[in-house]
Amino acid sequence: MLDRRFHRAAIARLLKSFQAVAILGARQIGKTTLARDVAADFGGRARMFDLETDRDLRLLQQPEAVLAPLRGLVVIDEVQRLPSLFPPLRPLLDRRPLPARFLLLGSASPAVTARGSESLAGRLAYHELDGFGLDEVGPDRWRRLWLRGGFPRSFTARSDAASSEWRQAFVKTYLERDVLDAGLGMPPAELRRFWQMLAHWHGQRWNASEFARAFGTSESTVRRWLENLEGFYAIRLLRPWHASIAKRQVKTPKVYIRDCGMLHALLSVTSAAELRERPQVGASFEGFVIEQAIHASGAQPHEAYHWATPQGAELDLLLVRGRRRVGIEVKCTEAPVLTASMQIAMKDLALQKLWVVHQGSLRFTMRAGIEALPVNQLQELRGALASGEGH
Template sequence: MVKDRQIFSLIQEYLSIFPAVGLLGPRQVGKTTLVKNLKLVKESIYIDLEKASDRAKLVDAELFLKAHVDKTVILDEIQLMPELFAQLRSLIDEQREPGRFILLGSASPDLIRKSADSLAGRIGYLELTPFFWGEIDESELEKLWIRGGFPLSFLAKTDRESQIWRQNFIKTYLERDLAQIGLSTDPRLVERFWIMLAYAQGGIWNGESFARALGITRPTVNRYLEFLEGSFMVRALQPFHRNIKKRLVKSPKVFIRDTGLLHSLTGVDSMEALRNLVQIGASWEGFVIEQITATFGEEYEYYFYRTHQGAECDLLLVKNGAVKTAIEIKNTLSPKLTKGLQISMEDTGAEEGIVICRIEGEYPLSEKVRAMGLGDFLSE
């Protein structure tokens, strides 16, 4: 069972504040469905910029948009016509009122940058993620881990149907979507890169080793990573290094964000197969990080911590420059307090430590560290 999307009320709030609201997220995550179900103050008109017939309406964009000044105009796949941003700015400045435009974007790395000059101060951005813990029945957490949170994958009738959907999503993304967002290259090469990332889930980014393995240059590999990150497929978790006089790891840790896609890329189609996967711990770590970031959003900044001496913490929750929580993520039913977590907490000044593992409930591991199940941590 899926509950209402938690972002729903936030979009309504943004529409009461900003003349334009940008809703960003990967394809097939439900942006269009969500927006079409909003309770808008004004009548709306929907323009799908993937359709030639709808693009033709905007040959004279100023004339068309002025004819619908009394409506909320929804522009889907806005990254396909970035030239519209300048026109939108002019129209907003002529008649500045909230809720005039809703811009839906499927992950162009240039989308924010292109609009920053044109719509600065006129637009509020939100990210729609795949389903996460707060939007599903708590009993289906394991299903969410296996299938990922894309609606058509999570809601599929069978695991087989879910797997087929994900395989086709990956194929379409490689063969069509990448080119549409500006990466013109051999899809098979990007597929190999994506699979390599999946098997290196949660590893420290080393562009040189990826470039050697693929037979391409390091700048090319970095560009691939930039496009996958910009299209919400990959998370590059940055290291924490503020005011710490130790030799620290400076490169990010890289994760496939949706574990359903991760499992498809590594050939996993069931919980039994996942249990036999060497990367099960990395899969669980990435899953937990995505659930935390989706749940708390911009309330915190998110980092990991690792020294060259071996002290490590999987996730730091930082607020106003202070480390509130240091989190270690373990795929285990019997968590222990590690020296690495203790050193990380001392180095960063973390207020508390949490070991998130495969248990229900919580119990103390020390005065400042608790072991907790994922659901318990998120609900707390």
């Protein structure tokens, strides 16, 4: 069992300042396991409900009666099954002194299913659980993490083939079922094809008209499908950053299959050797580093952007917090070289630092402020967004 110490500490911290914390993340990413660990830290004073079971679903039809007497920590798993639970939680969270705090777990973003969660504004904090990070698996295992992705069962499988089989099954058993169950108006036959097209589109700018044409439907429909998949943590939409400079800048988001292991499953890539031969290898590495950089820096989704100009200057990832602006450029090579695009990004975006992440083992300064960073040293980005930080 890999220790997810960083997540555990973050949740424990949030539980001190909020009456309720929601752990949100993809199916099978490890939410229930993490919640059990957090509950263990509460000693015997934790009670778990699982809304995937009929018994607990029925019990929580009367939330005040069932929950009011409990003390310590109350964990409610699969909250997306019962959005009507949110409003009655509010008076329970407003009791003084507070007899119990709540930990809610869900596999879809509030935008998709947890309507009603706004009734808990100010009382409920969100913690997004992502796949394993390099800090958790050990930075020298980056090649395995890249090929298999960060889902615990996939990463820890006994072989690459077993890992790949798990991911293939995961897409069918969980993802497709959940997306379809949510009744978001996506025709089942189209879902698989939509996935596949997104996998081939990985790392490119979203193009609603191409997708609409391919599926014989409207642009607003394919955009809704895209946002649904984002809501299930299946894809990442990297929004464009717009700097206040005279130049024109690209205004479309970039699309990534969030977990690189899932990308490889959709592309039927099962081994490192196969991955190297594919035309998508560069885009795959780019997506991998982007997720890991976001994980390592602790950036929130609204702090991560891409940037590009129609003239061809671009930056793979821009992390923004307050006045901090840190760039990450990804190179699928062991010997990165300084490019004009990097220097333009540095200047136009007024970056404090530009990291050029690569597959080699050398860390060196390419030019003032621009530093080549081996992928297995990505943990350097921890603290990169803290204000007053030197790098």
